[in-house]
Amino acid sequence: MSEFTVHSIDTAPEGAKESLAASQKSVGFIPNLHGVMAEQPALLEAYKAMTGLSAKTGLSPTEQQVVFQTSNFENGCTYCVAAHSVISDGQKVPAEITEALRAGTDLPDPKLNALAVYTRKTVTGRGWVSQEDRQAFYDAGYSQADALAVIVLVSMKVLSNYTNHIAETPLDAAFQPRAWEKPAA
Numbered sequence: 567m568s569e570f571t572v573h574s575i576d577t578a579p580e581g582a583k584e585s586l587a588a589s590q591k592s593v594g595f596i597p598n599l600h601g602v603m604a605e606q607p608a609l610l611e612a613y614k615a616m617t618g619l620s621a622k623t624g625l626s627p628t629e630q631q632v633v634f635q636t637s638n639f640e641n642g643c644t645y646c647v648a649a650h651s652v653i654s655d656g657q658k659v660p661a662e663i664t665e666a667l668r669a670g671t672d673l674p675d676p677k678l679n680a681l682a683v684y685t686r687k688t689v690t691g692r693g694w695v696s697q698e699d700r701q702a703f704y705d706a707g708y709s710q711a712d713a714l715a716v717i718v719l720v721s722m723k724v725l726s727n728y729t730n731h732i733a734e735t736p737l738d739a740a741f742q743p744r745a746w747e748k749p750a751a
Contacts, residue, residue: 581607623715637723651744680706
């Protein structure tokens with residue numbers, strides 16, 4: 567059981583109420599992650615700003631989900647893997663891509679797999695990615711701008727993954743059908 571409060575619009579600090587109301591309107595409910603983040607309005611605002619910026623990276627929705635889910639997997643975020651599985655299903659990300667990301671296995675699409683490998687190296691290397699690994703990423707059809715886009719998306723996942731780790735955020739009913747535990751190595 568978490569020591570953190572999952573805020574509603576009524577219980578949230580004043581600086582987070584409007585943001586939670588916007589979540590309610592856009593998603594149809596207030597995700598527990600947003601309710602937890604509301605305790606620190608700047609965190610919720612940063613996360614939502616990063617969410618908006620993700621669409622401006624030039625990566626497709628499927629590519630964005632590859633980066634998000636690879637980060638979620640590497641960081642062992644059970645909440646985010648489940649949530650992004652539901653989001654991916656809604657965005658029509660091919661099921662074989664989503665299932666490979668959930669399993670931490672190679673993706674059947676070579677270009678998307680190169681993106682997943684590059685993201686994994688970015689996360690596990692804390693940004694230190696070798697020239698050889700960067701070149702493999704570029705050879706797969708990605709650019710230097712895409713390498714920097716990965717940093718934007720991984721940064722967003724740091725906000726949510728780390729919040730979920732310390733808050734032990736309970737999984738929303740909407741995400742329960744895609745609940746996830748990291749497979750044994």
